[in-house]
Amino acid sequence: MKTEQLQMQDLEAAMQMSEYAFRYEIPKEKRAERLKQMDQYQQLYGIKENGKLAAKLHMLPLAIRLGEQTIPMGGIAGVATYPEYRRNGYIKQLLSDTLYLMREQGMLVSMLHPFYVDFYRRFGYELFADRTIYTLKKKDLVRMAPVDGTIERVKKEEHSQLIEDMYTTYAATYSGMLARESSWWQQRFYGDHDFIAIYRDASGKAQGYMIYETSSRDKLEVSEFVALTADARIGLWNFLAQHDSMFEEITLDLPHHDPLIFMLPDPQLALKSYPYFMARILDVPAFFEKYDWQQSPAGVVLHVEDKIIEENNDTFSFKDESTAISSETKGISLSINMLSAIAFGYKRPLTLWQAGLIDGPEEMVRKFEQSIPNREAYFYDFF
Template sequence: MTVFKLNENQLKEAMKLSEYAFQFQIAEDQIEERIETMKQHHQVYGINENDQLAAKFHLLPLSIYLGNNQLKMGGIAGVATYPEYRRKGFVKELLKEALFQIKDQGMSVSLLHPFSVPFYRKFGWELFSNRMKYILNKSDLIMKNHPNGTVKRLTKEDHSAEIERVYEQYAEQFNGMLVRERSWWQNSAYGNQFIAIYYDDNGNASGYFMYSVHNRKMNVTEFIALTSNARISLWNFICQHDSMVEQVEMTIFERDPLHFMLKEPRIKAELTPYFMARIVDLDAFLAQYDFQWNHIDQGLILHIEDDLLLDNQKSVQLHAGQILNAHDTDAGIHLSINTLTAVLFGYQRPRELVLAGLIAGSEACIEQLEALIPNRPPFFSDFF
C-alpha cells in the first residue's frame, strides 16, 4: 500500500470520508469554506484502494508552548477509514507516514485527540492533559464583593491583540497550550460564542472567558484570569446571568481555584483524560527543553525505548547543560518514549510513574530526574 498526499481536487473526498466515519454532515453552504480551510491549514494524506480513497489523516503544522518556549508541533486529526477497508493495517501505515512527515518538516512533537488511548499508545503517544468540567446550578451563582474595573461583552468580530496577549501570558504558565495564530482565533477558538473581557481601572485587559447561552444553560469553554480582580469580576459577570440560566457548565484547568470561591464547593465535577502527546524528534525536543540544570551536580543517563522511531531508541546523558550520547551502561533510568513524554510535559512526576512500574532506576537517579524537570503543569484547551 502507498500513502500519498491528497491534492486540492481530492479534498472533497476526504471531507466525505470524515462525514461518514464521524457521523456528521456539513451544510451545503459551508462546504467550500471547509475545503478552503483544509487548503490553507491542513496536509491531508491517504491510501487508495481500487482507485477510491480508503483511509486518510490530516496533519496540522502548529506550535505549542512549553513555558516561555515555543515548539513546532504536528497535530494529527481526522484519522478515518471506511469500514470495508478496516483491519488491513491502513491506519498503522498512515501513522508511520505522519511521524515521518512531522520529523521531516522540523516538528519535534505531535498532539492528537484519541478515539482510543490504548490504540495510540502502541504508536508512542501518551496522555498529557486532562479536561475538567464543573457543573453549577443556579443556586451556586453567588456574587463576590465587586472589585474595581469593568467587564465588556464582545464577539469574535471584536477580536483584538489585547485578547491574544492575555491568552499568551496565561499559556506560558503551562506545557502544551496551543500557539494561536489570528486565523485560529477566528476559525477555531471562538465558534459562535461570546467573549467577556475584564479591564482594570487603567483600561488593561487581564482576563476573559468565552461562553454561549442556550436553553437556560450557560456553557463556558475557556476561563482565563491573570489577576484576582479579573477572576472575581468575571465570576460576578457569570452570576449576573442568574435570571437567564438554570445551570452553568465550565470547562477549566483542573487545578483552577474555583472551588474556593464557592459557598458550597461540593459541586459536580468531571475530570477526563483529554489529549495525547508524542516526542517525535528526541534530539530536537531535548535540545529545546528547559531542564533545571542548576538543580543537579552530576550527569544522569536516560535509556529510552521507541520501537517505532529507532532514532529515538538510544541512551543519552544529561550533564552540565549538555545532552550527549551515552556509553553502554545499565546505570541510569530506563523508560519508554511514552513515559518520557508524560514526564517532560509534567503530566506525571517521575516518582508517580516509578510506582506504576513504568520507570526503572535507582533512588538517586529518580531524585536527579525530579530535580531536572520544571514544576510546570500541562494544559490544553483547544481541539482539533
Template sequence: MDVVNIGEERYLEAIRLSEYAFQNRVADEQLEERLTHLKKHQQLIGIIEEDALVAKLHFLPLEVYVGDMKIKMGGIAGVATYPEFRRNGFVKEMLITILERMRSEGYSISMLYPFSVPFYRRYGWELFSNRIKATMSKSDLHFQAATEGKIRRMFNSPPIQELNDLYETYAKNYSGMLVREQDWWEKIVKDQQIAIYYDQANQPSGYIMYTVKNKTMKVEELVTLNAEAKRGIWNYICQHDSMSDDFEIITHEKEPLLFSINEPRVKLEITPYFMARIVDVELLFKTYVLNWGSDIEELVLQVSDSYAAWNDKTFVLTPNKIFIEGRDVRREKSLHLSINALSTILFGYKTPSELSEVGQVKGKREEIEKFERLLPKRAPFFYDFF
C-alpha cells in the same frame, strides 16, 4: 502499500470518508468552507486503492507553548479508513510516515485527540492533559468582593489581538497550550459571547468566552491574569442568575477559582483529553529547559521507541550537552522508560515517581528523584480541539 500525499483534487473524497467513518454529515452550505479550510490549514496523506481514497490522515503544522518556549507541534486529525480496508496496517503505515516527515521538518512533538487511548498508546502517543467540566446551579452563585475594574461585553467583532495577548500571557504558565493564529481565533470566537475584564487603569487582565442557551450558561474559556480579574469575571457569571438555571465551566485541575467559591463541592467531571508524543527526543531536549543545579552533573535516560528508531537510544543529558548512545549500552545510573512515559513526564501530566509505581519508569530511587528535581513545576493544559 504506498502512503502518498493527497492533493486538493481528492479533498472532497477525504470529506466523504470522514463523514462515513465518523458518522457526521457536512451540511451542503458548509462544504465549501470545509474545503477551503483543508486547503489553507491542513496537509493530507493517505492510501489509494483502485483509484479511490480508502485511508487518510490530516496533518496540521502548529506550535504550542511549553512555558515561555514555542515549540513546533504536528497535529494529527481525521485519521480514517473505510471498514472493508481495516486491519491491513494502513493506519500504522500512515503514522510511521508522518512521524518520519515531522522529524525531517523539525517538529519536536505531536498531538492528537484519540478515538481510542489504547490504540494510539501503541504508537507512542500518551495522555498529557485533562478536561474538567464544573457543573453548578444558580444556588451556587455567590458574589465575591467587588472589584474596582469593569467588564465589557463585546457586541460585535471581538478584539482578537487583545484576547490573544491575554491568552498568550496565560498560556506561558502551562505546558501544551496552542499558539493561536488570527484565523484560528476567528474560528473559535464564532457564535461565542466574549467579555473582557479591565482593571482601574483600563488594562485588560482577563476574558470569558461563553454561550447562554436554554437557561444554561456554558463557559468555554476563562482566562485570568490575576486575582482581581478572577473575582471580576466570577461576579459577572453570577450576574446571569436571572437568565440561567445551570452553569458549566471548562477548566483544569489547578484553577483556584472553584476552591474560592462559597460552596466548592460542585460536580466535577474529569476526563483525560489530548495525547502528545515526542517526535524527536534529541531536538526537544535542545530547547526544553531543565532545572540544572550544582548537585546534578548528568541524567541518563534509556528510551524505548518501537516506531521511531532515532529515539530508541540512551540519552546522556548534562547542563551543556546531550550525548547519544545505543540502547545496548548499560549504565548503572540509567532510567529505563518508553517514549510514552517520557512524553507525559515532560508535559507535567505524570511524575517519574508516579510512573515508577506502575513500572513505567525503572531505575534507582535516587535517579528518579534526581529526574524530578530537574523538571519544571508546570501543569499541563489544553483548551483547543482539532
C-alpha cells in the same frame, strides 16, 4: 501499500470519508470553504487502493507552549478508513509514516485527541492533559467582594489582538497550550453563539477574559476562563454570577488546579473530569535542547524505547542541559510514552518509578524529578 500526500483533487474524497466515518454532513454552501481551509492549513496523507482513497489522516502544522518556549507541533486529526478497508494495516502505516514526516519537517512533538487511548499508545502517544467541567446551579452563583475593575462584553466578531495577547501570557504558565495564530481564532475557535467578557483593572488594563455561550434558554456554557490576576478572577466570576436570574445551570471548563472553585462558599460542585489529549515526542535530543529545565539534568541518563521512531530508541545523557547519545549502561529505562508524560508535566518521574512504569536507580530518578519544571499541563483547544 504506499502513504502519499493528498492533493487538491483528493480533498473532496477525504471530506466524504470524514462524513461517513464520523457521521456528520457538511452543508453544500460550506463545502468549498472547508476544502479551501483543508488545502491551505492542513497536510492530508492517505493510502489508495486501485486508485480509490482507502484511508487518510489530516496533519496540522501548529505549535505549542512549554512555558516560555514555543515548540513546533504536528496535530493529527481526521484519522479514518472505510469499513471495507479495515484491518489491512492502512492506519498503522499512515500513522507510522506521518510521524517520520513530521519529524523531517522539524516538528518536535505530535498531539491528538484519541478515540481510544490504548490504540494510540501503540504509536508512542501518551495522555498529557485532562479536562474538567464544573456544573453550577443558581445557588452556587454567590458573588464575592467587588474589585475595582470593569467588564467589557463583546461579540466574537469584535475579537482583537488584546484577547490574543492575554491568552499568550496565560498559555506561558502551562505546558502544552496551543500557540494560537490569528487564523486559528478566526476559523477554528469560536462557536456560533459565543460572547467574550473582558476584565479591565482600575487603570483600564485588560487582565482576563471569559468566552461563553448563551444559545440555550436554561444553560450558560463557559468554554474558556483566563485570569491573569486575582482581581480578574473575582471580576469575571462576579460577572458570571450576575446571570443567576437568567439560567438554571452554568457549566465551566476550568483547569482543576485553578483556585476559583476553592474560593467559593460551597465548592462541592458536580464535575466531570476525564483524560483529554495525548502527545508524544518526535525527536528526543532536539526536543530537550529547547526544554526549559527547572534545574540542570546533568548526570541523568535515559534508556528510551520507541517502537516507531528508530532514532529515539537509544540512550541519551544530559550534560549541562545538552543532550547526547550515550553508551552509558546505568540509567533510567522508560518508553517514549512515559518520557512524553513526564516532559509535559502530566506525571512526575518519581510517581511513575514508584508505580513501576519506569525503572532505574532511585538517586537518578530523584535527580530527574528535580530537573522537570513544576508546571501543570493543560489544553483548551480541539482538532
